[in-house]
Amino acid sequence: MEVILLTDVSHVGRLGELKRVAPGFARNYLFPKRLAALSTPEAKRLVDRQLDKKRALLEGQRQDALSLADRLKGLEIQIPCASGDGGRLFGSVTTRQIAEHLKTRGFTLDKKIIVIDEPIRTTGTHKVTLKLHPDTHTEISVAVVPQVQQ
Numbered sequence: 001m002e003v004i005l006l007t008d009v010s011h012v013g014r015l016g017e018l019k020r021v022a023p024g025f026a027r028n029y030l031f032p033k034r035l036a037a038l039s040t041p042e043a044k045r046l047v048d049r050q051l052d053k054k055r056a057l058l059e060g061q062r063q064d065a066l067s068l069a070d071r072l073k074g075l076e077i078q079i080p081c082a083s084g085d086g087g088r089l090f091g092s093v094t095t096r097q098i099a100e101h102l103k104t105r106g107f108t109l110d111k112k113i114i115v116i117d118e119p120i121r122t123t124g125t126h127k128v129t130l131k132l133h134p135d136t137h138t139e140i141s142v143a144v145v146p147q148v149q150q
Contacts, residue, residue, distance in 0.1 A: 001026050003036040004043050006050070015054070016047045065133035068107075072130060076141040077101045083146045087123035093144055098128060102140075120144060 001023045008014045009030070012021070018039055021030065030036035037043040079101055082090045095114040102109055115129040123144045130138050 002039040003030060004039045004047055005036050006047065007035055009035050016051050062133050062136065065136040069130075069132055069136050069138040072107065072138050072140055074140075075105070076125075076143055077105065078143045078145055080145050080147040081123070083123055087146070089121050089123070089144065091121075093120035093126075093142065098142060 002018060002020050003026050005013050005015055005017050005019060012030075013019045019036075021036075026036060026038075031038075037046075077098070079093055079097055081093060084090060093116075095111040095116060098114050098116075099109055099111040109130065113131045115131055116126075117129070120126050120142065123146055125141050125143045127139050128142050130140060132138065
C-alpha cells in the first residue's frame, strides 16, 4: 500500500515522502495516529502546503539565528571563579554559568546550545561555540578571572 507521510516517522520516513508499507501497518498504526494518509492527489496537495509552511518557518528561524550570531560575534564575558595556585579552578565553568552571564548581557539562550570543547578548569580566556541553528554557529570568548576574596 502506498501512503504519504504527514509527519516524520522514525524508521519509516520524513514528512511528505511517498512510502510503500504493509497494509496492516498502515491500517493499524499509521492511519489511526494520523501519521500518514493514503496516497491521493488531495493528500499530496495537503502535504505540499505543510511542507511550504515548514520551510518558511525554518527560514525565519535561520534568519533570526544569523542576526543573533552577528550580535554575539566577538562578545567577551567575564566569569569570576574561586581558584587556587597557578590559576587552577576549584571545579569548572559550566554551560549554565555561561548562559546566566549571557542573560545579564541581554541574551537569553538555552544552555544546551553552548558547546565547550574541553572543560574550563583554569583562569584565562577560552573560546566557546554557540550552536544557534543547525547551520549557524558563532564563537564567544569567556574570560575566567580569579574571584576576589572578601
